[in-house]
Amino acid sequence: MSDTQREIVLLLPRLRRMAWALARDGADGDDLLQRTVERTLERAGERKAGIRLDLWMFRVMKNLWIDEMRTRNRWKRLVEPLPDHDVIGDEGVLADGIADVVELARIRTLVEELPEEQRLAVKLVLLGGHSYTEAADILEVPEGTLTSRLARGRAALLQRYQVGRTRH
Amino acid sequence: MTDISDIDVIAYVDGCLNDQARPAFEARLRDDPALAERVEAHRWMTRQIVSAYGPPPGDAVDSGLIARLGLAGNTVVAFTGQGGRPRRHVFAAVMSGVIAASLALGLFVGRWLERAPAPWLQGGPQAQVLADGALAESLSGNLTGQAGPVRIGMSFRTRQGLCRTFSTGTGLSGIGCRQGERWVVPVVVTGAASTSTGDYRLAAGDVAPAVMAEVDRRIIGDPFDASAEKASVEKGWKN
Structure with a gap:
């Protein structure tokens, strides 16, 4: 096992959490983690001296995910859910349980609908558990830009959530 | 009061206001019910977001994961060549129900041409495959989603010109690319008749995943919108 491989093994818990934060879905998260490790090993020689392996891998993962999302969005209009997809059954589930499920699904939808730069900022900080400084480093932007995206994203979530509430 | 920015409110909620700024913020909070309300709203939303995504994966890493990632022993080569784990297709999340093995890229087109039941394709110079009959007409004249024997999924630009x-x-599904007055068909897939993919179905034409992958490889920029597509039809698909 090379030194890089050994280092990556030690980073796996943090890498897996970031993959989860970005992709959520188990298979997508696994795939993102796999491709990040693959890319890192392929390009180990290109890592600039002085850049930490963890930060470098977080950036690799972020870039892979941005590419993935852009590819998927290109096809979005070609794909629609089957009519009975994701319908919540009403047998044996308490009404308030359904309400919670629906509520949280709505929050996730709102997060996923944020513009890419705000969504990444929100996910890295709130789900990935990264500090502002670390999230800014991963996104390769100044910290002020990160906090501004984070604030705009979260203000938009609140506003859209409240608009949705008054409509229903 | 509106002179306190969302950046400060959120930094406070996240426990990230520095030691100089925090006391002043908290003093203000005591006297400003509107600010307290904003803080509370953001706290609530933060909790909702965290709950909505559920608990993150734990720190335990088992040997199975290490092996799957090719990190156990000297297996770097598995990631650098063709021999690694078969990579999930980029559309895997959407297309997971499709049996990709039933699809074949243009390699089979020669054999297929010999027994083609409909005059969709013809052989061209330099072993090219050209669109013929209703396929050529539809590629030239139809808009995306328009009903007919041939349906167009999307139009896009490539290094080789305009394609659909x-x-x-x-x-039968594939890609047609305009070259001069003809439509060259660089990619054609048979066996895409099964449109149900488990959770999803294709809405604008039954484009096979293998064709989608080819589009991703070739496309420059975004697909055409309706007006760009209409303009191209009217201009006869000249670049």
Whole structure:
């Protein structure tokens, strides 16, 4: 096992959490983690001296995910859910349980609908558990830009959530 | 009060206001019910977001994961060549129900041409495959989603010129690219008649995943919108 491989093994818990934060879905998260490790090993020689392996891998993962999302969005209009997809059954589930499920699904939808730069900022900080400084480093932007995206994203979530509430 | 920015409110909620700024913020909070309300709203939303995504994966890493990632022993080569784990297709999340093995890229087109039941394709110079008959007409004149024997999925630009995806009711799908006055068909897939993919179905033509992958490889920029597509039809698909 090379030194890089050994280092990556030690980073796996943090890498897996970031993959989860970005992709959520188990298979997508696994795939993102796999491709990040693959890319890192392929390009180990290109890592600039002085850049930490963890930060470098977080950036690799972020870039892979941005590419993935852009590819998927290109096809979005070609794909629609089957009519009975994701319908919540009403047998044996308490009404308030359904309400919670629906509520949280709505929050996730709102997060996923944020513009890419705000969504990444929100996910890295709130789900990935990264500090502002670390999230800014991963996104390769100044910290002020990160906090501004984070604030705009979260203000938009609140506003859209409240608009949705008054409509229903 | 509106002179306190969302950046400060959120930094406070996240426990990230520095030691100089925090006491002043908290003093203000005591006297400003509107600010307290904003803080509370953001706290609530933060909790909702965290709950909505559920608990993150734990820190335990088992040997199975290490092996799957090719990190156990000297297996770097598995990631650098063709021999690694088969990579999930980029559309895997959407297309997971499709049996990709039933699809074949243009390699089979020669054999297919010999027994083609409908005059969709013809052989061209330099072993090219050209669109013929209703396929050529539809590629030239139809808009995306328009009904007919051939349906167009999308139009897009490539290094080789303007291209469009198509599908026929007979289970043929592919890409046609305009070259001069003809439509060259660099990619054609048979066996795409099965449109149900488990959770999803294709809405604008039954474009096979293998064709989607080829589009991703070739496309420059975004697909055309309706007006760009209409303009191209009217201009006869000249670049």
